[in-house]
Amino acid sequence: MLMQDSGFNSYQQVDLDAQAASANPHQLVLMLIDGLLDELTRIKGHIDAKRLAEKGAGINRCMNIIMGLDSALDLTNGGEIAANLHDLYDFSQIELYQASVNNDNERISNVERIMSNIREGWEGFGKHA
Structure with a gap:
């Protein structure tokens, strides 16, 4: 079973790498957010099952994705939208930290x-750009 999982994971990674290589910046942001949302779902399961190491690793992955999204913001030229996104990313980081400390799925x-x-x-935005 482990070999099958490993093969499937490798296939998924190759597919993801191919998608990322051909994606424009807008599509990359969507891919990052999709990956984040998938990981959040897994974290909830880890919390419910009391798999604390896996929960911690998932929280770390999510924080890294959010930091990446935040670092791509142009706060100088992005105006109110960039500032609001920055605030939402910051709030999300705090929520993830608190979720990790308190095992809080809410x-x-x-x-x-x-x-x-x-x-x-x-x-x-992508449909209108």
Whole structure:
């Protein structure tokens, strides 16, 4: 079974790498948010199952994704939208930290809602750009 999982994971990684290589910046942001949302779902399961090491690793991955999204913001020229996104990313980081410390799925749900709304906005932006 482990060999099958390893093969599937390798296939997924190759597929993800191919998608990222051909994606424009807008698509990359959507891919990052999708990956974040998937990881948040896994974290909730880890919290429920009391798999604390896996929860911690997942929280770390999510924080890294959010830091990457935040670092791509142009706060000088991005105006109010960039500033608002920065604040939402900062709040999400705090919620993830608190979720990790307290094993609190409600805080994970807060981040899911925020990131789903941001994703929806990015998706709409892509249709009008």
